[in-house]
Amino acid sequence: MSGYNLQVFDGKTDFSIWQQKMKGILIQQKIFKAVSAKYPENISEEKILENDEFAYSSIILNLSDSVIRKVGKQKSAKELWEKLEELYTETSLPTKLFLLEKFFKYKLDLSKNIDDNIDEFTKLIQDIKLTGDESIDEYSPIVLLNAIPDIYSDVKSAIKYDRDSVNLETIITGLKRIEIDLKTSIPSQNHNEINFVRGRGKYRDNRNNHDKRSKNKSRSRSESSDMDEKRNDKRCYNCDKKGHYIKNCKAKKSGFVLDRSLCAIGFLSGFVHVWLIEPLWRS
Incomplete structure (x- = not known):
């Protein structure tokens, strides 16, 4: 047995991850051929049987009692492997359609960090591949791009149309x-800037209710005026004219870079331009 300690599969954890790790152990032990049944022509029957016994024991010892009860009747490592796939890999059409719908509607969760979001996204891709769809990788970049919240629409447009x-x-x-820049910079910002970055621009204050209502009314009028002004002041990356965005521009693509237009996303503009947009233009 390998020195690697694999978590026992109990039928509730992620089977695809467990299967990949189990495959790694069998390859490390040089007995995965017992599962794949791809032996060289000159191998002896005795060696085939020996490999099968080792592979079978390695797999069965990494299964919980409840799972063993479901697959214990299988006689060889290959049969055991295939039975596990049959029980714990969803390949039906309804399952595939459900996963595809979830994939194409995926949105980043701002309450989670980027790593957690990406882990969820890649697991979804892996689950779709297990249904037999290997072409899903072709759509992954644009789906992740569209998963970026609408408050960063200018960022998405810049990536889409300038590359x-x-x-x-x-x-x-x-x-x-x-994300890294936000973590290091947010502590130095005031309360209202932090709320804007997080997409939670609701007014918060510890004053009494009367002052709060008065403040909210005043702010509402100010925000309404600001929104009207922003709508009239929107500017195109491509032609540098006001009144439309790059995705609606009918002018010939010029590759013109307008740093200040990124200010539409507020506090993030500097970080987005330096760390995300500029590398894309340069590549």
């Missing part, structure tokens, strides 16, 4: 850089 192609690693790297 011939976008890969998953580029988007993930950019998101992580923004």
